[in-house]
Amino acid sequence: MNREERAIGAVLGSAVGDALGAPFEFGEPGTYSARFPDGRAEMRAGGGWDPGEATDDTQMAVLTAQSLLARGGLDLPDVFRRFQCWAAGGPKDIGLQTEDVLGSGLPWDRAAAAHYEINARAAGNGSLMRAAPSAVYFAGRGRTTTMEAARRLAALTHGDRAAWEGTAVLHELIRVALDGADPLAAVPDALAGVHPDHHDRWATVLAPDWHPALATEFNGAVWPCLGSALWALRTTGSYADALGAAIDLGGDTDTVAAVTGGLAGAVYGASAIPDRWTRPLHVPLPGFGDTVLRTAELTVLAEELLRAGA
Numbered sequence: 001m002n003r004e005e006r007a008i009g010a011v012l013g014s015a016v017g018d019a020l021g022a023p024f025e026f027g028e029p030g031t032y033s034a035r036f037p038d039g040r041a042e043m044r045a046g047g048g049w050d051p052g053e054a055t056d057d058t059q060m061a062v063l064t065a066q067s068l069l070a071r072g073g074l075d076l077p078d079v080f081r082r083f084q085c086w087a088a089g090g091p092k093d094i095g096l097q098t099e100d101v102l103g104s105g106l107p108w109d110r111a112a113a114a115h116y117e118i119n120a121r122a123a124g125n126g127s128l129m130r131a132a133p134s135a136v137y138f139a140g141r142g143r144t145t146t147m148e149a150a151r152r153l154a155a156l157t158h159g160d161r162a163a164w165e166g167t168a169v170l171h172e173l174i175r176v177a178l179d180g181a182d183p184l185a186a187v188p189d190a191l192a193g194v195h196p197d198h199h200d201r202w203a204t205v206l207a208p209d210w211h212p213a214l215a216t217e218f219n220g221a222v223w224p225c226l227g228s229a230l231w232a233l234r235t236t237g238s239y240a241d242a243l244g245a246a247i248d249l250g251g252d253t254d255t256v257a258a259v260t261g262g263l264a265g266a267v268y269g270a271s272a273i274p275d276r277w278t279r280p281l282h283v284p285l286p287g288f289g290d291t292v293l294r295t296a297e298l299t300v301l302a303e304e305l306l307r308a309g310a
């Protein structure tokens, strides 16, 4: 399998996970396997989403991708502006914290920090969910650049360093997977790059014997979200089964599946993603006219990210 196939797998895999998980958001564990007892899951409507409709996770991922390509690199004020334009366009869903930060009226380099100073709790999974495109873009530039870019992108909406470090780890694991190596085996190396204040808590949820039942927070928080994605990858043998395990956990199913799908897509490649899931996949972009990206456009986006980032 070549690098391009894995890059498309990461971008498409994350979007498919988001759309497949969306109807199950805030549901009980086991809802997904009960809905599809033969194991052959389909894209379904639910929670206000049409079948195959990607949510804010993928919408923000696409905005990040488009900024990286249009600006020829990391232009943080531009990414922030695109996020604000999108938020003002009335998306069906937006993270509470993300909405507060983007609507605060503060400049791009103050808004998230100011929110964190007031609320103290800002370690939601909202910067993990949009990571696949930027992980592809920065992968060719090595671990340090990848992890630092991830932190800066996360910091646009999340003032808590825990979210930056988790997003940095996810970027790094996708980078390793694009090289054809095993991201699970790369966890210790990625942890070595984590800020010392946050290392132990991340090491706990990313350990081989960690299980989602051990989570100390709802999986809308950054630690159990990434921990659950790694657990889903570790305990299954295919892209589809990894997504199934992630969504069957319940809770913040679209985002846990978006994170799982980005990783599993990079590991198993685009051809491992079932056609019955990519066919109905579509990504509206509120605030940007009637733009709707489908699998063909997401594929081109992934190819361009890989080429431009190399």
Ligand SMILES: [Mg+2]
Residues within 6 Å of the ligand: 055, 056, 057, 093, 254, 255
């Ligand atoms: Mg969502």
